[in-house]
Amino acid sequence: RGQHFDYKKSDEWPNEYPICAGDRQSPVNIELHHVRSMEPGRPPLGRFGYDKKPTRMKIVNNGHTVQLSGEWPAKDTPTIYGGPLTGLYELAQIHFHWGPDNTAGSEHTVANQSFPLEMHLVHWKKSYENISEAMLHDDGLAVIGYLMSVDKNPNTGLERMRASFNKILRPQQTTEIEPFPLTLFDLDLLKEGYVTYVGSLTTPPCNESAIWLLSVRIKDVTMDEMDSFRKLRMENHNEHNYRRVQPLNGRSITYYYD
Numbered sequence: 001r002g003q004h005f006d007y008k009k010s011d012e013w014p015n016e017y018p019i020c021a022g023d024r025q026s027p028v029n030i031e032l033h034h035v036r037s038m039e040p041g042r043p044p045l046g047r048f049g050y051d052k053k054p055t056r057m058k059i060v061n062n063g064h065t066v067q068l069s070g071e072w073p074a075k076d077t078p079t080i081y082g083g084p085l086t087g088l089y090e091l092a093q094i095h096f097h098w099g100p101d102n103t104a105g106s107e108h109t110v111a112n113q114s115f116p117l118e119m120h121l122v123h124w125k126k127s128y129e130n131i132s133e134a135m136l137h138d139d140g141l142a143v144i145g146y147l148m149s150v151d152k153n154p155n156t157g158l159e160r161m162r163a164s165f166n167k168i169l170r171p172q173q174t175t176e177i178e179p180f181p182l183t184l185f186d187l188d189l190l191k192e193g194y195v196t197y198v199g200s201l202t203t204p205p206c207n208e209s210a211i212w213l214l215s216v217r218i219k220d221v222t223m224d225e226m227d228s229f230r231k232l233r234m235e236n237h238n239e240h241n242y243r244r245v246q247p248l249n250g251r252s253i254t255y256y257y258d
C-alpha cells in the first residue's frame with residue numbers, strides 16, 4: 001500500500017490526490033493568541049497501555065519517514081480517550097518529521113516558528129473496523145504531536161530506536177528492535193496542556209479524518225539524535241519530510257488543560 005509522492009513537489013499533490021487541496025488540511029501554524037479556551041466540563045484526556053512492554057517491536061524506513069510499531073496483547077494496546085475525543089482511539093504507529101538542519105523540520109509551527117523535529121503518534125477510533133476504514137471518517141484518527149528542539153538531554157525512547165537506524169538506512173528496510181514501553185519516550189501525556197483542531201493526514205492522500213492534539217510543552221532532542229534521523233535516506237532524495245503549513249479556513253484551535 002505504498003503511496004508515492006515527493007516532498008519537493010507538494011504543490012502538485014492535489015493533481016493526483018484532490019483532497020490535498022481541501023479546506024481542513026494539516027499542518028497549520030498555531031498562534032497562541034488566537035487559541036480559544038476549552039469549554040468547561042469536558043472529561044480530561046486519559047490513556048492506558050503506554051506503560052506496557054509490547055511483545056514485539058519494529059522500525060521501518062518507508063521512504064517518507066521512520067515508523068515505529070509494536071504488538072501488544074489486545075487489552076494492553078496503548079489507547080487514548082477523553083478531552084476533545086469521543087470514544088476510544090488505539091495507537092497504530094509512531095513516526096517523525098525532520099529537515100536538513102535545525103532551522104526547519106516540524107510540520108506544525110508556533111507563531112511561525114519551526115522546530116527541528118516533530119513526533120506523531122497516530123491513533124484510530126476503535127468503533128471503526130480498522131485504520132483504513134477509520135481514515136474515511138472525519139473523526140477516524142487522533143494524532144498526538146510533540147515539537148522538539150535541540151538540547152543536551154537524550155531521550156531514552158529515541159536512543160533505543162536510533163541504535164538500530166543503521167539497519168534501515170534505505171527505503172523499505174525494516175528491523176525488529178528490543179521491545180520497550182512507550183513511557184521511555186517520556187511523554188507525560190499533555191499534562192501541561194495541549195491545543196486541538198480538526199485537520200488531515202499531512203501526506204497524500206491527505207484524508208480529512210484527523211483530530212490533532214499538539215503538546216504545548218516542547219520536548220528535547222539531542223544533536224546526535226537529529227544526526228541519526230538525517231542519515232536515513234528517503235525517497236526522491238528528499239532531505240526533509242515536512243509539509244508546509246496549510247490555511248486554517250476558519251477552523252478554531254482550542255487550548256485544553258486538565
Ligand code: SG7
Nearest residue numbers: 064065067095120122143200201202203
Ligand atoms: C507518514 O505519515 C507515515 C504514514 C502516515 C503519514 O508518512 O507514518 O503511515 C503509513 C502507515 O504509511 O499515514 C495513515 C497514516 O498514518 C501521515 O500521518 S500524519 O498525518 O500523522 N503525518
Ligand code: ZN
Nearest residue numbers: 095097120202
Ligand atoms: Zn506525521
